[in-house]
Amino acid sequence: MVLAALGILLVAIAILMIVTPSLGQQGVTVAGGSFSMSQIMVAFVTGVTTGGLSCLAVQGGLLASSLAHQIEQDYLQNPPQGKKTKASVQPKRSNSALPILLFLTSKMVMYTLLGALFGWAGSFLTFSPVTRAVLMIAIAIFMLGNGLRMLNVHPIFRYFAIEPPKFITRYIRRTAKNGTELFTPLFLGALTVFIPCGVTQAMLATALGTGSALAGAALLFAFTLGTSPVFFIVAYLTTELGARLEKFFMRFVAAVVLVLGLVTLNGALNLLGSPLSFENLTRGLIPSTGNSSALAESAPSSSTGGITLQVRSDGYFPQMLKAPAGQKVTLSLVTNQTYSCARDFVIPDLDYYQLLPETGTVTVDIPAQPAGTKMFFTCSMGMYTGQIIFE
Amino acid sequence: MVKKTYSVPDMHCSNCSMRLESIEDDLPGIREINASYHKQQMIVEFDEAKVSEEQILAAVKKKGYQAIPA
Numbered sequence: 001m002v003l004a005a006l007g008i009l010l011v012a013i014a015i016l017m018i019v020t021p022s023l024g025q026q027g028v029t030v031a032g033g034s035f036s037m038s039q040i041m042v043a044f045v046t047g048v049t050t051g052g053l054s055c056l057a058v059q060g061g062l063l064a065s066s067l068a069h070q071i072e073q074d075y076l077q078n079p080p081q082g083k084k085t086k087a088s089v090q091p092k093r094s095n096s097a098l099p100i101l102l103f104l105t106s107k108m109v110m111y112t113l114l115g116a117l118f119g120w121a122g123s124f125l126t127f128s129p130v131t132r133a134v135l136m137i138a139i140a141i142f143m144l145g146n147g148l149r150m151l152n153v154h155p156i157f158r159y160f161a162i163e164p165p166k167f168i169t170r171y172i173r174r175t176a177k178n179g180t181e182l183f184t185p186l187f188l189g190a191l192t193v194f195i196p197c198g199v200t201q202a203m204l205a206t207a208l209g210t211g212s213a214l215a216g217a218a219l220l221f222a223f224t225l226g227t228s229p230v231f232f233i234v235a236y237l238t239t240e241l242g243a244r245l246e247k248f249f250m251r252f253v254a255a256v257v258l259v260l261g262l263v264t265l266n267g268a269l270n271l272l273g274s275p276l277s278f279e280n281l282t283r284g285l286i287p288s289t290g291n292s293s294a295l296a297e298s299a300p301s302s303s304t305g306g307i308t309l310q311v312r313s314d315g316y317f318p319q320m321l322k323a324p325a326g327q328k329v330t331l332s333l334v335t336n337q338t339y340s341c342a343r344d345f346v347i348p349d350l351d352y353y354q355l356l357p358e359t360g361t362v363t364v365d366i367p368a369q370p371a372g373t374k375m376f377f378t379c380s381m382g383m384y385t386g387q388i389i390f391e
Numbered sequence: 392m393v394k395k396t397y398s399v400p401d402m403h404c405s406n407c408s409m410r411l412e413s414i415e416d417d418l419p420g421i422r423e424i425n426a427s428y429h430k431q432q433m434i435v436e437f438d439e440a441k442v443s444e445e446q447i448l449a450a451v452k453k454k455g456y457q458a459i460p461a
Binding site for chain 1: 403404405412425427428431
């Protein structure tokens with residue numbers, strides 16, 4: 001009963017995180033890196049939707065092995081009587097809840113630590129928005145390559161999959177066979193770090209991109225937490241996913257990984273100030289009333305040549321600013337209880353990068369620009385964007 | 392002791408190689424199995440006096456794969 005309650009608790013945490021939209025607006029900036037709660041949410045939802053089954057496909061065998069001992073014990077303690085062989089063993093499977101929970105807890109702790117390690121390692125790489133963009137492009141290529149691998153597009157993409165060294169897989173397998181008591185699931189759960197599934201690898205790559213140990217840990221914790229309910233339920237019911245279902249499911253996972261890859265690539269393009277990013281290509285095409293009214297509000301005051309941008313937790317307003325060409329312009333960045341990564345303000349063309357205060361005003365002097373210039377700005381994650389048009 | 396190479400075209404992730412390698416614990420007479428997802432193949436080193444090729448192929452099939460002698 002207690003174990004079932006724990007399982008329900010995991011699901012409850014999952015639902016709570018999904019239905020609390022205000023969390024999505026919060027964000028944290030830590031030790032040079034930044035991440036937003038929405039990114040954590042994405043990690044969590046990815047865990048719930050694809051990570052659980054994808055990880056189960058890779059690590060399910062280990063879990064099954066760690067359960068083998070428990071099932072054997074149940075069998076010895078309650079030997080089947082008469083003809084009811086299967087039926088009499090089946091209800092005793094409830095005892096397997098504890099090993100599954102131990103396995104998942106151990107896995108969650110290890111991946112959180114691994115996330116912290118990746119985030120920490122990433123902190124040495126994130127020197128500038130450009131470095132970050134380059135890293136994001138590498139991550140995107142890794143994700144897209146893995147997505148295409150899962151779809152079996154070309155044999156070359158198989159090299160995007162990381163094969164753990166033989167001595168590690170052999171050691172894991174032997175431990176699973178010979179292990180005893182509750183230590184086995186704990187130990188095997190910890191060993192799953194050596195055989196991460198494709199989606200987990202993508203998450204680790206994202207953790208690297210955050211450039212912060214705390215962000216990396218939070219990201220992987222959210223992801224592993226997300227995978228846990230699915231892992232628990234499926235493992236509890238079957239302990240192994242059928243090969244046919246696994247192959248079908250791979251396509252779904254591939255699609256999600258491809259989308260994550262494209263989103264990451266798009267973020268990198270934003271960070272480079274490229275006009276080819278999705279937002280920069282479509283901003284002019286979709287006229288919205290919100291934008292146009294905001295545009296009017298921020299019309300430059302000709303006397304000062306100053307323009308104002310509201311930096312809010314949910315992005316930059318207006319997204320399109322107009323500024324006079326051929327003269328110096330002062331851009332005022334106004335924050336008011338802004339907590340998301342929108343605070344990490346970047347103008348790629350000017351090589352300008354500034355962490356804005358949570359509340360306050362920061363001014364940027366923009367040198368005179370020729371008419372027709374489009375200057376893009378973005379947050380350091382390439383999530384929130386906008387542009388200044390000089391005319 | 393002989394060493395034979397098989398192509399396993401339906402391996403779809405690195406875990407498949409781990410699954411195939413676990414056959415070395417199941418069948419006595421197999422010294423070592425080296426499966427590679429990248430190459431879509433497995434190399435089996437076994438003692439023909441203790442285990443037959445048919446038994447190996449059957450074990451592979453039981454795991455959900457098809458091994459074709461290369």
